[in-house]
Amino acid sequence: MGDGDVEPGFIPLKHPDVKGDEMLRRAKSFYDQMNSRRTTRHFSNKEVPRELIEIAIRTASTAPSGAHLQPWTFVAISNSEMKARIREAAEEEERRFYQERVPDEWQEVLAPLGTDHVKSHITDAPWVVVLFRQSKRERGEGMAPTYYSQESCGIAAGLFISAVHNMGLATLPHTPSPMGFLREILGRPVHEHAMLLLPVGYPADDARVPDLERKRLEEVSEFWD
Ligand code: IYR
Numbered sequence: 001m002g003d004g005d006v007e008p009g010f011i012p013l014k015h016p017d018v019k020g021d022e023m024l025r026r027a028k029s030f031y032d033q034m035n036s037r038r039t040t041r042h043f044s045n046k047e048v049p050r051e052l053i054e055i056a057i058r059t060a061s062t063a064p065s066g067a068h069l070q071p072w073t074f075v076a077i078s079n080s081e082m083k084a085r086i087r088e089a090a091e092e093e094e095r096r097f098y099q100e101r102v103p104d105e106w107q108e109v110l111a112p113l114g115t116d117h118v119k120s121h122i123t124d125a126p127w128v129v130v131l132f133r134q135s136k137r138e139r140g141e142g143m144a145p146t147y148y149s150q151e152s153c154g155i156a157a158g159l160f161i162s163a164v165h166n167m168g169l170a171t172l173p174h175t176p177s178p179m180g181f182l183r184e185i186l187g188r189p190v191h192e193h194a195m196l197l198l199p200v201g202y203p204a205d206d207a208r209v210p211d212l213e214r215k216r217l218e219e220v221s222e223f224w225d
Helices: 020-035 050-060 080-101 104-113 149-166 180-186
Strands: 072-077 127-134 136-139 142-145 192-201
Touching: 020 149, 050 072, 050 127, 050 149, 072 080, 072 149, 080 180, 127 149, 127 180, 149 192, 180 192
Parallel strands: none
Antiparallel strands: 072 127, 127 192, 136 142
């Protein structure tokens, strides 16, 4: 189909032209790059320019989404008082989780990660980004549903994490549970649901990560050639 005969509402696709050996080179290089990402809970308080956070959010927002509704809001916080409020509320919920609510079978797989109710990353990192999932959207005078918002926001979160790693920063997908307090503190509407809290910053000089292995290709895939 030539450029001239595209139906109304459509434009020709501009797809990057990657050829032959270059494909494999790029594939391996991206894999190596992503495989060097680790989730750390230890952040430096060194400043990070707002522009980098804006670019990470713009990258995340390139995610495909159900009916292209882009059902996400990223709230980026560098304000120290706001981060302190969020940390206090998150730790209150987490204290209850670790002391009362966590079932044995969950505790058993959490233990190797060395997590507890202390959430210093929220105040250590220069930025905290909260991803809100929109379960509804405005339509005329009222509201209508969004579609596949969990899937859409999950993909956007993956792109955000990749963008942050690619720019040389670190992040941690933190899920304080329950997360309702974030909507309240950040003044978001009732149809927005906090999904992930992502501190973003440089890793601390003495940052540590659990000694874990990723599953092998054979363990995570099945091929029908
Ligand atoms: N939300 C708690 C518990 C927690 C749960 C899972 I699954 C993790 O991979 C890590 C932590 C917390 O953030 O500590």
